[in-house]
Amino acid sequence: MSLWPKSAAQVFAGGSTLLMVATSFAADTPYDPRELFAPLSMPTPATAYRNGAGKPGELYWQNRVDYNLHAHIDTDKQTLSGEELITYTNNSPDKLEQLWLQLDQNMYRKDSRSSTASEWYRSKFTDGYQITSIEVIASGKSYLVKPLIDDTRMRIELLQPLAADGGKLQLKLNYSYQIPGTWGGRTAVTPTENSQIFEIAQWYPRMAVYDDQHGWHNNAYIGSEFYLEYGTIDYTVTVPANYYVVGSGELINPKEVLNKTELKRLETAQSSDKTVYIRTAADAQSAIAAATQQTRDWHFRMEHTRDVAFAASPAFIIDAAKINLPNGKTSLAMSAYPPEAAGTNKWDRSTEYVKGSIEHFSQWYPYPWPAAVNLGGHGAGMEYPGIVFDGMRDKDDKLFWITAHELGHSWFPMIVGSDERRHAFMDEGFNTFIDVYASDAFNNGEFAPKRDGEYAPKGGNPVDEILEVLADPNAPTLMMPSEAVAEKYRHSVSYFKGALGLVLLREQILGPERFDPAFKAYISTWAYKHPTPSDFFRFMESAAGEDLAWWWRGWYLNNWQLDMAVTGINQVDNKWIKGTEIHFASKQKLVMPAKLLLQFADGSKQAMQLPIETWMNRSAPSIVLQLDKPLKSVTIDPEHKLPDANRANNTFTLK
Structure with missing residues (x-):
């Protein structure tokens, strides 16, 4: 089971015919379509530097x-x-x-x-x-x-x-x-x-x-x-001769720093889908015992990068495997960790996690660098281009999730270089979004649904986990500068709300058929460049074919709640054959497109889609359907895919 809503059927093909929509404005609701659907001025204007389609401009x-x-x-x-x-x-x-x-x-x-x-x-x-x-x-x-x-x-x-x-x-x-x-x-x-x-x-x-x-x-x-x-970084690290160094980019001088056995094992790993040990626990113990004052230079080079990092120790076990990329190229998944981190479902599986994660993430944009290294050390849970720092004591699902999450940052913000100091949702939120599907995909969902340790309670519906934040008047918006977000809200807003916003956009608003090509094009267009939130908003609207001003306003620029209700059912002139009228209301400031489940008096059911336009010029809309049999009840969002604040009013049943 996924943590997030599945795409299943984005638009139900129901047999109902929508005859008319009644217009009304309700005074007892905070929802005002004139506010939600008003023209939106993006945070930054379109210019010759960044155009109206959300792309780099001619200048x-x-x-x-x-x-x-x-x-x-x-x-x-x-x-x-x-x-x-x-x-x-x-x-x-x-x-x-x-x-x-x-x-x-x-x-x-x-x-x-x-x-x-x-x-x-x-x-x-x-x-x-x-x-x-x-x-x-x-x-x-x-x-x-x-x-x-x-x-x-x-x-x-x-x-x-x-x-x-x-x-x-x-x-x-x-x-x-x-x-x-x-x-x-x-x-x-x-x-x-x-x-x-x-x-x-x-x-x-x-x-x-x-x-x-x-x-x-x-x-x-x-x-x-x-x-x-961005640029090219050429770097050399001088350490004692018994130390092993792993780092961002390509090792330029392997023949100078690796012995013949290690070189042969590395060559095997570069063409192996199974993990190959380049340096074993016994090798690490021998290196620790061979302390020396002599030094060795490790030379690395990385192109199209904004940073590099490395790690050095005599205690490293090193293993690796081939990463298969969709463009026909390959990369190398590698792990470095001390002997005490080894074990079944511990760091023995790290390279498997690296390989699986990178291969899955590469469907959005092929991984561009010659290696991806997972370091088992202090446990900072921190990402750098080509290498991530994780905890040597991590194991089981936690090790997979932290590995996948930190490696996912290779795409955001290492490839797509957004300003993560100002816009955390373009970093942590976008990355957590692609994490969700990586957890679903890895080893047939072995570690699905995606969770984030103590931050996400187990059980319950995941879309409900955001309700507390949406109802909190002190919670920051997604547009709040990263460093101004209190630690109390950092994860729930920047990570979780940022990711859920894209999940809802993909699965409930646009559908994967429109979202996926647009999102891939966004990554490709802004690879190794510096997009802003306005660039992303404009790009998705233009590429996916949808005016999303209402969504950016409610979910990103504000922290508005969602509470859509079915308030009544009646027959036109008391005759169902003339039409059935269904009444709706919004008890909060945000609305969304939603699925409807119609249950008939004879026990049969029918599904249909309630588009966002239903709410565009009315706060309490009604729709009239031409049905061929009497209704018993109507439920909005029957699959519980939306973060609706009060589900008690989602169903109306005729007595």
């Missing part, structure tokens, strides 16, 4: 950032030192007098905004980034700069403005920082039974986005999500 532009990085891990002192070369391309129509960079590691400073603004209590701190030099290289000349560092952002003033429409320069930085312990969350040093895992993310100064919506996106980082530019 759309986007800046590009390419990185060349080298990280050195001191495993004894638990520090990272790095050299960074940034190549920045200004494709905007504006010349830039200054550049802004993000310094995420500064959030761990005691005086950071994050230490007081975050809802998560922090008792340990670091000194953040220690930047020793910054050099600007432009027009064949170079000069050192002294930046302004304010909390988690850094401003660099340029001696000469960077030219518009393709101007380029380079930044060369040297830096170091103390790697946070397990308390660091998204980047950590995690102890295992016999060694440690370095989980390294947000580990280099990153260029802030400059776009047509807000200019520089340079708000202080307080630990939520990211918004980054």
Whole structure:
């Protein structure tokens, strides 16, 4: 059984004939069709940069950032030192007098905004980034700069403005920082039974986005999500020679870092649909025992990406299998975890979950990178392009769900690069939406329906789980900036309501036949670009062929409830052969298209669809059907697919 409504029959083919619709306005209801169906001004206007069809316009532009990085891990002192070369391309129509960079590691400073603004209590701190030099290289000349560092952002003033429409320069930085312990969350040093895992993310100064919506996106980082530019990232990690490194992108030098046995096993895995062990538990124990002062360089490269992350440990078991993609290409599913995480229905199955999830998600858009890595470590439950950080102690359904969810972020926001710091529903909501169907599909629904641990109580109808949030006057809307959403509402609104909005749009409003091609086209159109909510709204309307202003207004721009009722049945002139009139009302501000179940006096039944137009110019509509036998009762939403606040009024029965 799925957590979400099944598509089954989107429009019932009933034999009834709709003869007329009566118009009335009721004073005792909050529903006003003039409000719900009024013209909608999107949050951002259509321009030459972003057009009325929700596509990049003829003047759309986007800046590009390419990185060349080298990280050195001191495993004894638990520090990272790095050299960074940034190549920045200004494709905007504006010349830039200054550049802004993000310094995420500064959030761990005691005086950071994050230490007081975050809802998560922090008792340990670091000194953040220690930047020793910054050099600007432009027009064949170079000069050192002294930046302004304010909390988690850094401003660099340029001696000469960077030219518009393709101007380029380079930044060369040297830096170091103390790697946070397990308390660091998204980047950590995690102890295992016999060694440690370095989980390294947000580990280099990153260029802030400059776009047509807000200019520089340079708000202080307080630990939520990211918004980054795309480019190619080439990076090298230097670690002790007994360490194994997994990371975003393609391993460029496997022959230099893997032994002959590991190379052969890797080659086998690349063509195997079954999991192949590249590094066994025995191999991991041998590596732990072979501690050395010698180092080894692991070289990776990733294209069309906004970020990279990696993990290093001597304790890794490594296994992998082939991912089959719909475009005929393949990728590699890989898992890295310590020996204590192994076991039946534990991390032994991780690569199976990675493979199954990526293959399913690729129906929307083929997975674009050479590998997808699931790391079993601290358990931050965090996504980065090509690698996700999950918990070594996860198992059973929880391990599948967290694996699928974090990998689903490869599509949102790693491929479709929305601003997740402002619009969480385009990140968590869209991802949870595709998760739903991945859970249904994997191994014939082994872990269906999709649940999110403590966030979703078991039992009951899933559409009813949103009712409390819709009725809460303090609940934020889906359009509330991500960082302004209190932790109390973060999951129920950004994840669950965001996902349910798409499920209802797909299965109850548009139908899969119109939704699926439009959604796939949206992903393809905005791959490696920066869409806004307005772009998504416009795109779906144009591609699916439906004016959805009422839906965006009620579900996204507001937090309106739904409570549709059947209020009466009568025969025209007391003769059913002249027509049967059915009366409806809405007790809340939102309405939806809905199925009707007609039950006749002789015990037979008939289904039909009540379209959204029924409600478009009347608050208490009536429809007249030409039926060939007397009605006994009428039920709206008989399959319980809609989040209706009061189902007691969904059926009217003649006495």
